[in-house]
Amino acid sequence: MRWRTIFHRRPKLQPTPPPLATPFDEQFLRRLERLAMVSSRTLRGGLTGGHASKRRLPAPTVADHRPYTHGDDLRYVDWNVYARHDDLHIKMGEAEQDIGVTILLDGSASMDYGSGPNQKWLVAQQLAAAIGYCALSQGDRLRIQPFGTTSEAPFSASGRQHGSALLAYLAALRPAGQGDVVRTLLDRARSGSNGLLVLISDLWYADEIDTALKQLLPPRWQIVVLHLLHPHELRPELDGDLDLEDSETGLLQTLHIDAAARARYEDRLYNWGHGLETTCVRRGANYVLLSTAQPLEQTILPFLRARNVLR
Amino acid sequence: MSVLAPLLLGLGLLALPVVAALHLLQQRRRRVRVPALELWHDPTPTVQQRARRLPITWPLLLRLLVAALLALALGRPLLHTIAGLPTTTALLLDTSTSMAATDVAPSRLGAAQLAARREIEALRSGDQLAIIALSDPPRLVARGGPDARTALEAAVDHLQAGGREGSLQAGLDLASAVQQSDHSLQIVVLTDTANHGQPPLTAPAPVDWRTFGTATDNVAFVAFAARSTTDGLHLYARVANLGTTPVARTMNVALDGQLTQTEPIRLAAHTEAEWSWPLPKDTAIATANLDSSDAFGDDDQATLLLRGNATIHALLVSPTPSPLERALRALPDVSVTTAKPDSYSTAGNDLAIFSGYVPATLPPLPTWIVAPPTSALFAVTGTRDDLVADSVPDNRFAALDLHSVHFGGVTLLQPPPWAGVALAAGSTPLILTGFHAGQPVTVWSFDPDQGGLANRVQFPLLVATTLRTVTTGVDQSWMLGDKAPKALHDPAGNPIDAGAPFAVTGLYRTPDNQPALTVNVLDAEESDLSPRPMPVIETNATATATTTTKDLGRELWLPVVGLVCLMLLLEGLGMQLRRPQRSQQVGRQ
Numbered sequence: 024m025r026w027r028t029i030f031h032r033r034p035k036l037q038p039t040p041p042p043l044a045t046p047f048d049e050q051f052l053r054r055l056e057r058l059a060m061v062s063s064r065t066l067r068g069g070l071t072g073g074h075a076s077k078r079r080l081p082a083p084t085v086a087d088h089r090p091y092t093h094g095d096d097l098r099y100v101d102w103n104v105y106a107r108h109d110d111l112h113i114k115m116g117e118a119e120q121d122i123g124v125t126i127l128l129d130g131s132a133s134m135d136y137g138s139g140p141n142q143k144w145l146v147a148q149q150l151a152a153a154i155g156y157c158a159l160s161q162g163d164r165l166r167i168q169p170f171g172t173t174s175e176a177p178f179s180a181s182g183r184q185h186g187s188a189l190l191a192y193l194a195a196l197r198p199a200g201q202g203d204v205v206r207t208l209l210d211r212a213r214s215g216s217n218g219l220l221v222l223i224s225d226l227w228y229a230d231e232i233d234t235a236l237k238q239l240l241p242p243r244w245q246i247v248v249l250h251l252l253h254p255h256e257l258r259p260e261l262d263g264d265l266d267l268e269d270s271e272t273g274l275l276q277t278l279h280i281d282a283a284a285r286a287r288y289e290d291r292l293y294n295w296g297h298g299l300e301t302t303c304v305r306r307g308a309n310y311v312l313l314s315t316a317q318p319l320e321q322t323i324l325p326f327l328r329a330r331n332v333l334r
Numbered sequence: 335m336s337v338l339a340p341l342l343l344g345l346g347l348l349a350l351p352v353v354a355a356l357h358l359l360q361q362r363r364r365r366v367r368v369p370a371l372e373l374w375h376d377p378t379p380t381v382q383q384r385a386r387r388l389p390i391t392w393p394l395l396l397r398l399l400v401a402a403l404l405a406l407a408l409g410r411p412l413l414h415t416i417a418g419l420p421t422t423t424a425l426l427l428d429t430s431t432s433m434a435a436t437d438v439a440p441s442r443l444g445a446a447q448l449a450a451r452r453e454i455e456a457l458r459s460g461d462q463l464a465i466i467a468l469s470d471p472p473r474l475v476a477r478g479g480p481d482a483r484t485a486l487e488a489a490v491d492h493l494q495a496g497g498r499e500g501s502l503q504a505g506l507d508l509a510s511a512v513q514q515s516d517h518s519l520q521i522v523v524l525t526d527t528a529n530h531g532q533p534p535l536t537a538p539a540p541v542d543w544r545t546f547g548t549a550t551d552n553v554a555f556v557a558f559a560a561r562s563t564t565d566g567l568h569l570y571a572r573v574a575n576l577g578t579t580p581v582a583r584t585m586n587v588a589l590d591g592q593l594t595q596t597e598p599i600r601l602a603a604h605t606e607a608e609w610s611w612p613l614p615k616d617t618a619i620a621t622a623n624l625d626s627s628d629a630f631g632d633d634d635q636a637t638l639l640l641r642g643n644a645t646i647h648a649l650l651v652s653p654t655p656s657p658l659e660r661a662l663r664a665l666p667d668v669s670v671t672t673a674k675p676d677s678y679s680t681a682g683n684d685l686a687i688f689s690g691y692v693p694a695t696l697p698p699l700p701t702w703i704v705a706p707p708t709s710a711l712f713a714v715t716g717t718r719d720d721l722v723a724d725s726v727p728d729n730r731f732a733a734l735d736l737h738s739v740h741f742g743g744v745t746l747l748q749p750p751p752w753a754g755v756a757l758a759a760g761s762t763p764l765i766l767t768g769f770h771a772g773q774p775v776t777v778w779s780f781d782p783d784q785g786g787l788a789n790r791v792q793f794p795l796l797v798a799t800t801l802r803t804v805t806t807g808v809d810q811s812w813m814l815g816d817k818a819p820k821a822l823h824d825p826a827g828n829p830i831d832a833g834a835p836f837a838v839t840g841l842y843r844t845p846d847n848q849p850a851l852t853v854n855v856l857d858a859e860e861s862d863l864s865p866r867p868m869p870v871i872e873t874n875a876t877a878t879a880t881t882t883t884k885d886l887g888r889e890l891w892l893p894v895v896g897l898v899c900l901m902l903l904l905e906g907l908g909m910q911l912r913r914p915q916r917s918q919q920v921g922r923q
Contacts, residue, residue, distance in 0.1 A: 133369035143369075227370035256369060263389075266365040267374055276371050291373040 047152055047190050087115035123218030124158035124165050125211060126151050128193075129251075130172030131202030132270045133227045137253045137315060146315040147223045147251055148193045153319065154221055154327075155189050164218075167192065168211070171202020201228075201271045208235030217243040226250050226299060227271065236306035246308035247327070250299060254316045257292065259285055337409035338889070346405025353401050357394045396905055400898050407894040420460035422517040424509030425450055427475075427490070428468045428525035430499035431814050431860035435526065437550040437629040443495045445546040446524035450490045453522060454483050464512040465489050468525065469815065470498045472505040477512060494837045496815020498860065499525075502869060503535045510538035526863075534870040541871050547863065550629045551577025553599075554861035556606065558622060558636035558811070558854060560613060567613040569620050571636070575601035576862040584625040585609070589617045599624070613640065619841060619849060630863060632839045633855035638811065639841065645669050646805060651678045652689035657788035658704060661797040662687075668801065685805060690781070700774045700804045705745060705781040711770075712777075715746045719785060721759035728756030728767060729857075730803050731796075739792050742785025753777065756803075767803060769819045776804040811854040812836055822850050 091100060091111035104112045128151050134144045151167060158165040160183050167178040167189070178192045204224050211220060212235065220239060226232070226248075239246055259280075261267075267276045278284065296312050303310035311326050337343050368374065427450055433443040450465065457463055457480040464477040465486060476482075476489030506521065513519040519539040526547040557572035569589075575581050580602050587595035597609055613620070623635040650659055650672045662670045671683065680686050680697040687702040692709040708714040719742045726732045736757070741764055749755060753768030753775065766777040778800070782788045787796075813836070820832045825840030836842070836853040844850045855861060 136367075136369045225369060227372055253369070259368075261366060261368075263364070267371055268365055268367045269371040270367050270369050272371075274371060275365075276374055278374060288373050295373065 047149065047194070088112040089115055122163050123216050124154070124163050125216070125218060125220045126155055126165070126167045127204075127207055127211065127220065127222045127224070128167060128169040128172075128196070129202050129204065129222075129224030129226075130169045130196055130198040131225075131227070132171070132198055132200060133225055134171070134202075134251075135198040136270065137255065141253060141315040143225060143251055143253050143315050144198045146313075146319070148196070149319055150223050150249060150251070151221075152190055152193050155193075156186050158219075159183050159186055159189060165189070166216075168207065169196055170204070170207040171198065171200050173197045173199045204229040205231045205235045208232070209238060212238035212244075219245045219247070221247045221249065223249045223251060225252055225256070229299075232299070233302045233306065236302065236308055239306070239308075241307040246303070246306070248299075248303050248308055248310045250296065250310065250312045252312065252314060254314055257289075257314055259288060261285070335890075336412050337406075338412055339408065339410045343405055343409025346408040347402070349401040349405060350398055353397050354394070357389075357391075357397070393905070396901060400901055403894050403898045403901075407891040407898070411890040411894065413888045413890050420458075420462070420514075420517045421520050422462040422464065422513045423453060423457075423520045423522060424464045424466060424512055425453055426466045426468050426472070426502075426505045426509060426521065426523045426525075427493060428499060428523070429493050429495055429497070429815065430468070430526075431496055431632070431855055431857060432499075432630070432863060433526050433546075434495035434632055434814070435547060435550065435552075435630040435863055437548050437863065438546055441495070442526040442546045443493065446526075446544075447490050447493065449524055449544060449546075451487055454486045454490070457483065462512075462514060462517060464509070466505055466508050466512075467493055468500045468502065468505050468523075469496075470500040472500040472508050474508060474512065494815070494835055496835055496837065497813055498815075498857070506535060506537045506541075506871075513538065534872055536874050537871050538874050540873050543868060543871075545865075545868075549865050550863040551575075551579055551581070552628055552630050552633070552861055552863045553577070553581050553583055553601065553624060554630065554633035554855065554858070555622065555624075555636040556633075556856060556858040556861065557608075558620075558638055558856060560620070560638060560640050567615070567617075567640070569611045569613050569638070570608070571610075571622055572606055572608045573599055573601065573624070574606040574858055574861070575603060576858065576864065578603050578864070585622060586625065587611065587620065587622045589614065589620050591619070591621075621841075630861060632814065633857075633861045635839065636811070636854045636856060637839070637841050637852040639849050639852045646685055646801070647671070647683045648685040648687055648801075649673060649678060649680055649683040650687045650689065651675055651691060651693075652687075652704075653691055656689040656704070657783050657793075658687065658689055658797065661788075661794045662801070664794055665798055665801065685801070696770055696773065696775065698771065698773060701770075702776050702778075702800060702804045704778045705743060706747070706777060706779070707745070711750060712745075713748045715748070718744045718746060718762065721762060721764070721780075723757050723759050723764055725758040725760070726756070727754070727758070728765075728803075731757050731765065731799060734792060734795055734799060736792055736796070739787055739790055740785045741780040741787060743781030743783070745779050747777070747779050765800070774804050774819065776800055811852045811856060813857065814839060814853060814855060816853070818842070820850075821845060823847075 088101060088104065089112065091113050095113050099114050101112045101114045104110065128147060130144070130147075134147055136143050140146075155165050155167060155178075159180060162182060164181045165179065165185075169175055169177070174196065178189065180188060202224070204222070204226060208222070236246065261280045262285075264279050265277070267278055268274070269276075300310045300312070427446055429443065433441070433446065435442050438445050454463060459480060462477065462479050463486060465475040467473050467475045475493065476486050478486055502523070505523075509519070509521050520542065521537055521539050522542045522544065524544050524546065526545060553573065553575050555571065556574045557570065559570050560567055569587070571585070571587070573583075573585065580600070583599040583601075585595075585597040585599050586593055587597070595609075595611060599607060601607055617640050620638040620640060621635065627634050645667050647669045648662060648671070650656065650662065650670055651674070652658075652672065653675055659670055659672060662668055673679075675688075675691040675693075680699055683699065685700050685702060686697050687704065688706070689704040690707065692703055692706045692711055694710060696711070706712045706714070721741045721744050723736045723739065723741065726736075741759065744759070744762060744764065747763060747766070749763055749766055750768070750770075752770050753766040755763045755765070756767045756776075757763070757765035762779075764779055766775075766779070768775055780787070782793060787793050815835050817833050817835055818830050821829065822832075822842045822844060823829050824836075824838055824842055826838070829845070830836075830842075839853050839855060841852050842850050
């Protein structure tokens with residue numbers, strides 16, 4: 024008994040707690056209701072969405088007039104003008120459009136890091152849910168394309184009534200394997216669609232992202248890159264002689280980590296993040312580095328509002 | 335403190351590397367899963383390339399301490415309660431002439447006496463203290479416990495500086511002899527900085543060496559004598575600068591109280607200078623002094639009692655013609671009369687010389703005995719030939735080079751109590767000097783007619799030296815610490831008894847106010863007050879063990895084990911307090 028006291032073993036690490044039954048609690052769901060999506064006027068789309076378009080089309084809300092031509096819808100003839108001038112004029116107004124919102128959700132094994140409310144995958148799910156729910160609420164076409172997850176089947180829907188299906192879909196996803204950010208972005212570029220594209224990823228092994236962003240240029244695409252990292256990735260607390268295992272590749276690296284090694288890591292992390300931000304800005308994309316420790320409503324959503332992604 | 339089971343202690347200490355190894359194993363590499371290794375690729379050496387280092391942590395130090403304490407408990411530590419043991423303290427007090435120096439107040443000897451009194455005051459019940467005067471030879475002055483403090487203090491106060499420093503080894507042996515069997519021994523040596531370098535010594539216990547005095551420059555008379563030459567009698571003086579800086583002094587010489595010479599003296603460091611002046615025939619007393627005194631004033635003056643050119647009447651009593659007669663007749667100022675043993679009279683003579691014969695009773699005048707046969711005075715155990723003198727304890731014979739002289743017909747004598755060895759060949763005395771019935775007596779144990787001594791040039795010199803030695807108080811001086819041969823009055827007029835040591839330098843007179851003898855320092859070694867290296871003293875391990883075997887120690891293993899238990903308890907509490915925090919940290923991971 025005494026020897027156990029003297030030479031006690033280091034207590035084994037507690038097993039990773041099981042994922043939450045649902046990543047979206049009641050408080051989170053209520054917040055979703057307050058969110059609204061606003062899209063850039065530069066986006067093109069149909070006429071059914073709630074977003075103002077730069078295209079002047081016949082509309083009930085008068086902004087201008089043009090002479091009537093054959094085939095114009097008689098419902099938009101301004102009869103008051105006809106009564107005064109005996110000329111038929113069509114009322115021109117702001118066209119309301121819907122946009123396509125695509126969320127690329129990184130579900131690679133590296134996203135399965137951390138525990139509790141700061142777990143990267145949990146925060147990524149919540150981000151995707153918040154943005155996707157807003158899009159559905161605005162009547163936009165929503166497409167969620169996970170990659171690296173156990174199932175890479177996309178989610179496509181339009182209309183608020185699909186909110187529950189969205190949350191169920193996200194809750195069912197599990198991170199696994201290796202995700203290829205660049206390939207996924209290029210796939211979207213080749214799909215021929217357009218609109219708002221939100222990439223939620225930790226961007227590990229995404230060094231060729233510039234190649235993909237070149238194919239997703241404005242005005243056809245509005246790109247938002249949410250670079251999500253755990254606090255321990257931003258400021259590691261590792262120390263001593265360790266065998267580091269890569270969560271995606273499974274490779275092992277034996278290192279002696281001390282304060283100097285940690286400082287070198289943080290320097291490289293800063294340069295890496297700075298390089299990604301420069302690349303995104305050069306390609307017209309919005310980039311933000313997020314820590315999972317930051318509350319969603321206090322840091323991420325204000326950023327999205329500031330960039331007119333959320334209202 | 336000691337350990338009763340050193341083997342178990344050693345075995346227990348082997349647990350220390352085991353604890354360290356266990357910690358090293360505990361610190362083995364952990365596997366940690368990270369999202370990506372992309373930014374962890376590091377050009378610095380990896381663990382395999384680095385030497386594994388044992389991290390120094392508080393738990394490690396605590397466990398090493400626990401293991402060390404357990405090993406100590408296995409070794410059964412024993413705390414010696416010396417304070418509870420009776421102790422015999424041997425106080426060896428240097429009484430050599432240099433202890434009279436006053437570079438420390440009141441003098442080196444005074445400071446040593448003060449330290450001795452403190453030791454006496456510190457005596458506890460059951461303790462013993464022995465005061466050993468480190469004279470030549472060392473002697474036990476007093477001994478006693480706390481109830482004899484008064485007598486011990488009186489004995490210390492009675493000590494006077496004088497003579498040469500005694501053999502320290504003899505003093506240490508004496509200290510060993512005074513140790514009581516059930517006492518621990520403590521040896522304290524109180525001496526000055528002028529102790530002579532000695533070969534490695536052995537002591538029965540560790541020696542507490544305390545010195546008194548500083549490195550002090552000193553100018554001194556190292557020789558002051560009368561020499562008879564073909565031009566008559568000359569006064570000879572030699573002054574030495576025993577310091578490290580040059581000095582300028584003035585020497586004043588007075589004959590029979592009248593100042594006759596004033597000599598300026600300039601001496602570089604560690605140099606000597608000599609002077610010689612012709613002496614008038616009727617000079618009785620010559621004195622010399624240096625004008626300014628230093629830390630040692632006794633050697634700044636010298637006094638010489640002269641016979642002038644008065645003839646010494648010597649009676650040579652020998653059954654056969656002796657070569658001694660020829661040498662004596664060659665000496666100036668000596669008148670020799672020969673006689674047979676069966677018909678001689680000492681009346682009218684200043685000196686009696688017995689060669690090959692010893693009377694039943696020595697005559698009441700200075701006596702010189704050569705090659706004594708067995709008699710009431712001397713027990714002869716045999717004879718030896720071809721001996722070479724290798725020891726000159728009496729410095730009055732030190733000026734003679736006798737290394738090449740082979741002594742023959744040496745009678746093996748047991749030195750009588752009243753005589754000391756002046757010249758010896760190994761343990762065989764060749765010349766003895768002393769006082770018998772108040773008269774100076776010198777004994778040659780060898781026969782000058784054998785061994786070829788009579789044909790050597792050293793023979794007349796040896797005869798002249800012996801003649802001066804035996805004619806007590808004439809043309810020779812005594813040293814401080816020497817015992818008075820008879821009742822005398824010191825230079826201040828105070829009476830001293832026969833056998834009492836000379837305490838001051840100067841001219842001593844008989845009770846009827848006649849000049850009797852002079853006392854001077856005239857010893858370069860004692861006048862040199864510069865510090866000498868402390869002798870190397872090795873502690874006799876056997877004696878020390880004997881000293882401590884009766885040590886009543888107290889075993890400490892139980893308190894040590896208690897301390898270990900307390901430390902383990904504290905560590906357990908600390909672990910319990912840290913565990914929730916660790917769990918929280920792990921949970922956050």
